[in-house]
Amino acid sequence: MSNHIIALLTDFGSEDGYAAAMKGRILSLTPGVKLVDVSHDIEPYNIRQAAFSLNNCYPYFPPKTIFVVVVDPGVGTDRHGLVIKTSQYYFVGPDNGVFSFIYAREAFQAYRIVLHKIETDISPTFHGRDVFAPIAAKIAANKNIGNYLVETREVVSFLHPPLRISDMTFSLKALTIDHFGNIIVNFHKKDWQKLGNTPNISVVIKDQTFSGIQETFGNTGEGELLLTWDSSGYLQIACNRGNAARKLQFSLTDPIQLKIW
Amino acid sequence: MSNHIIALLTDFGSEDGYAAAMKGRILSLTPGVKLVDVSHDIEPYNIRQAAFSLNNCYPYFPPKTIFVVVVDPGVGTDRHGLVIKTSQYYFVGPDNGVFSFIYAREAFQAYRIVLHKIETDISPTFHGRDVFAPIAAKIAANKNIGNYLVETREVVSFLHPPLRISDMTFSLKALTIDHFGNIIVNFHKKDWQKLGNTPNISVVIKDQTFSGIQETFGNTGEGELLLTWDSSGYLQIACNRGNAARKLQFSLTDPIQLKIW
Amino acid sequence: MSNHIIALLTDFGSEDGYAAAMKGRILSLTPGVKLVDVSHDIEPYNIRQAAFSLNNCYPYFPPKTIFVVVVDPGVGTDRHGLVIKTSQYYFVGPDNGVFSFIYAREAFQAYRIVLHKIETDISPTFHGRDVFAPIAAKIAANKNIGNYLVETREVVSFLHPPLRISDMTFSLKALTIDHFGNIIVNFHKKDWQKLGNTPNISVVIKDQTFSGIQETFGNTGEGELLLTWDSSGYLQIACNRGNAARKLQFSLTDPIQLKIW
Numbered sequence A, B, C: 001m002s003n004h005i006i007a008l009l010t011d012f013g014s015e016d017g018y019a020a021a022m023k024g025r026i027l028s029l030t031p032g033v034k035l036v037d038v039s040h041d042i043e044p045y046n047i048r049q050a051a052f053s054l055n056n057c058y059p060y061f062p063p064k065t066i067f068v069v070v071v072d073p074g075v076g077t078d079r080h081g082l083v084i085k086t087s088q089y090y091f092v093g094p095d096n097g098v099f100s101f102i103y104a105r106e107a108f109q110a111y112r113i114v115l116h117k118i119e120t121d122i123s124p125t126f127h128g129r130d131v132f133a134p135i136a137a138k139i140a141a142n143k144n145i146g147n148y149l150v151e152t153r154e155v156v157s158f159l160h161p162p163l164r165i166s167d168m169t170f171s172l173k174a175l176t177i178d179h180f181g182n183i184i185v186n187f188h189k190k191d192w193q194k195l196g197n198t199p200n201i202s203v204v205i206k207d208q209t210f211s212g213i214q215e216t217f218g219n220t221g222e223g224e225l226l227l228t229w230d231s232s233g234y235l236q237i238a239c240n241r242g243n244a245a246r247k248l249q250f251s252l253t254d255p256i257q258l259k260i261w
Helices: A018-029 A047-060 A100-105 A127-140 A189-194 B018-029 B047-060 B100-105 B127-140 B189-194 C018-029 C047-060 C100-105 C127-140 C189-194 C244-248
Strands: A005-010 A034-039 A066-070 A081-086 A090-094 A108-113 A149-152 A163-166 A169-172 A174-177 A183-188 A201-205 A208-211 A225-229 A234-239 A256-260 B005-010 B034-039 B066-070 B081-086 B090-094 B108-113 B149-152 B163-166 B169-172 B174-177 B183-188 B201-205 B208-211 B225-229 B234-239 B256-260 C005-010 C034-039 C066-070 C081-086 C090-094 C108-113 C149-152 C163-166 C169-172 C174-177 C183-188 C201-205 C208-211 C225-229 C234-239 C256-260
Touching: A005 A018, A005 A047, A005 A127, A005 B018, A018 A034, A018 A127, A018 C005, A018 C034, A018 C047, A034 A047, A034 B018, A047 A066, A047 A100, A047 A174, A047 B018, A066 A127, A081 A127, A090 A127, A169 A183, A183 A189, A183 A256, A189 A234, A201 A225, A201 A234, A208 A225, B005 B018, B005 B047, B005 B127, B005 C018, B018 B034, B018 B127, B034 B047, B034 C018, B047 B066, B047 B100, B047 B174, B047 C018, B066 B127, B081 B127, B090 B127, B169 B183, B183 B189, B183 B256, B189 B234, B201 B225, B201 B234, B208 B225, C005 C018, C005 C047, C005 C127, C018 C034, C018 C127, C034 C047, C047 C066, C047 C100, C047 C174, C066 C127, C081 C127, C090 C127, C169 C183, C183 C189, C183 C244, C183 C256, C189 C234, C201 C225, C201 C234, C208 C225, C225 C244, C234 C244
Parallel strands: A005 A034, A005 A066, A066 A090, B005 B034, B005 B066, B066 B090, C005 C034, C005 C066, C066 C090
Antiparallel strands: A081 A090, A081 A108, A108 A149, A163 A169, A169 A256, A174 A183, A183 A234, A201 A208, A201 A256, A225 A234, B081 B090, B081 B108, B108 B149, B163 B169, B169 B256, B174 B183, B183 B234, B201 B208, B201 B256, B225 B234, C081 C090, C081 C108, C108 C149, C163 C169, C169 C256, C174 C183, C183 C234, C201 C208, C201 C256, C225 C234
16 A cells, blocks of 8 residues: 555646556556646647646645646657656656756756566557556556656757846746746746846836836736736736736747846 | 634635635635635625535534635725624635625624734735635634634625516515526515415516526426526526526626516 | 435536436435436537547446446437336436447447336426436435336437448547547447558548557657557547647548558
8 A cells, every 4th residue: 555646747638547557557456546636638749838837836735745747748759768866856748848846946856767678568559558647657556667667868859048138128938828828937035136136127018018026916806917927936917816927918938028127 | 623614615716726715814824624615606796606616505504614715806905804703614715795695694793804903925916825724724723813803793795585566576586697608686585485485476587588486497488588586595587407597698787577477 | 225326417416416416316215226427518419529428437336236228318208218228227218318328339228218217306407407317316225116117129320330441541530529639439449450450550630641550649749649548449540649639630531541551
C-alpha cells in the first residue's frame, strides 16, 4: 500500500475515457494511491497552459506528490519522456516544455525514460496510459525505477526572462490567458524587485497603456482593466468582473511592452 | 488523520491549476481528508448557479461534510468570508449569496472570518487558496477555529419567495438555467402544497403558455416543452431530449408568470 | 468499510451539482468507497460517446470496480435499468446501448433493476441519484442486491460489425468523434486481422481517400490527415496536431467506405 498522491494534468478532456484509462492503470498498479485531478481541460496541445497550470498548484501539494503531465503533441516521435526529481516532488511527462517553470524555480535532477526497457506494450499514441502512468505508479509504490531511466542535463524550456530593449523598456511575452481572461506575462514580482520596485510602471498592449499595479480587482470599477500580480507572482492584465483578453481582443502572440521609470 | 469529506465548488475552471492549488493546500494541512469535486465549471462570477448547484447536492453527503464554495467576484473588497454551521454540515465561502438556499432550508449559525487573525500570507485575489481552503482543512482536522471567527446574524441572500401579484397570478424569477437547458424557477413543490395543490396550474414565458405539471420528460414527444418538478423540488420548464432555454430564447431576466386556479 | 472503486460516467456536466448528488449519496451509503470520475462531460444524451468512453477505460481498472454510467435520455419512461456483471467488473446504468462495447468484448450476465423493489423515493427524472448510485453503493458494500434484480437475456446494443458491400469494399459507420477531433470507425484491428492483414487498405470519406495505416501521428506533417489505430484498436481518421473532423467538416452520419486489396 502507498499513501502517495498522484496528481494528473492532461489535455485529454474527460469525455473519451483516456484520462480515466490512466487512472485505472495507476489504481491497478498501486491500489492505495490517492489520485487528484489537476485538470484534463488543458487546450489540446497547449504546452504553455499546462506548464502555467502546474506552476500555479504544485508548491501547495504535500511532499512526495507525483505530478503526471500529459500534453504531448509529439507522442510517438523521438521526443523524450522525462522524470524530474526535486527536493520535494516528482514530475513525469514529455520533454516539451511542460516543466519549464519547475526548471526555473527548483533545483532538480532530470532523467530520460528508456522506452525499450518498459516490459509492457506501448501504444505509439498513448504514452500517458502506457508509459507515464505506470512509471508514476511505480514511484508511488516505492519501487526502484532506476532501470528505466538515464540521467540527462538537457531539457526543453520555453520560459525566457523579459527582454530589455532600452533603459526603461522591456519586451514581454504572454505566458497564457487564464480561465477568467487574465493575460499573464513573463514579468515576475521578483523581476520588479531586482529593478528596485520602481514606483512608476506601465504596460502597453493593443495600443492601450495601463499604469500602476493595483493590489486587487476591487480597486477599480466593474469592467475596467488593470494591472495586478497574479496569485503566483506574475504580472497580469486583468478586468474587474470581466474578461481582459476578450475586451482587448488580445491573442497570445500580440506584442506587449513594459515601461518603468 | 481525518476522515472528513471536503467538497469543492468553484468557478475557477480546472485548467489554470487554481482549483488544484486549493486541493494541494488542503491535503498538505489535513492528509487524511477525502476531497470531492462538486464542480469547478460554474460560469465565472455566477453566484446563483453556484448556490443552485450546492442546493442540488449537499443534502446527499454524509454528516460532517465541509463544503467550500468559491465563486467570489468581490474577492479583495470588504465582502466578508463566512463559515456556516448547520446540524449536519459546514459551509465555507464568501458572503455574497452562494449559501442562499442553505439559509432557506436549514437552521444555521453564521460566522464571519476575521482575516487579520490568519497567520499566513493572503493573496488579495485568491482567498480560495489562502483563506477558505485552510479554514476548511482546520475544521476537517477537528482544530478549534473559534479564534478566526466572529458570529453574525446578517448574511446575504438572493432567494425570494414567489411574488403574488393577484389572486391567481404570481410573478416568478428564474433561479438558473441548468446544463440541459431546463429553466428552473422560484416556485417550490412546497409553495404549491401551501396553495392546496391546485389542480390547474400554468406558466407563461416568452408569450407561450404551458399547463399542467408532468411527472417526467418521457410523457411528451421529443423536442416538446413541458412543466415538471426538478430533482430538488423546484418548478422547471424543460424540453424532452432538448434544450428549453435555447428553444425559447430565454434569458435569465425574462419575466415568468404562474397562474393557478 | 469497503475498498471498492466506483467509477462515474455521466452527461450531467458538473455545474448543477447533479453528479455531486450521486457522489454524496454513494459516500453516505458506503463511506470507504473510492470514487473516480471518468467523465461528466459526455455530450447531453450522447449514448455512443458514453459507450466509447467506457470502452476506452474500463479494462484498465482493478477487478471489482463498479462503473455507473448515466446517459439516460429515456429516464422516466419504461426503459429498463441494468446491472451487468462480467468476470471482473460491475456496470450499472440504463438499457439504452451505453454498454454496447461490453457486450461485444466480455462474457456477461445481465439483470434488470425492479424499480418498485427499491424502498426509497425515486425522482422520475433522476435515476442516477435515486436508483443507480444506491445500487452501486450496495454492490460496493458487498450487500446482497438479488432482491432488486431479475435476470434478462435481452439488452440494447448499437454496435454493428462493418458491412461488407462487395468483395473488397465495406460500408463503415463513425462510432464517435473524440476530444481531439479523431473520427473513430467500426473497424477494429481484429477485423483487419481476420481479413489477413491485407497490405493495401484505404478509407474514402467526404470524397477524399486516405491509404495506408500509420503507426503514429508524428509520421506525417503537421496538419496532415492520416489513418491510424486508436488506443483501443479501432481505426481512426486523425490529423497530426489538428482536428480531423473539423478539417473534413465531417458529421457523424456521413458515409465512410473502406477498401482493401
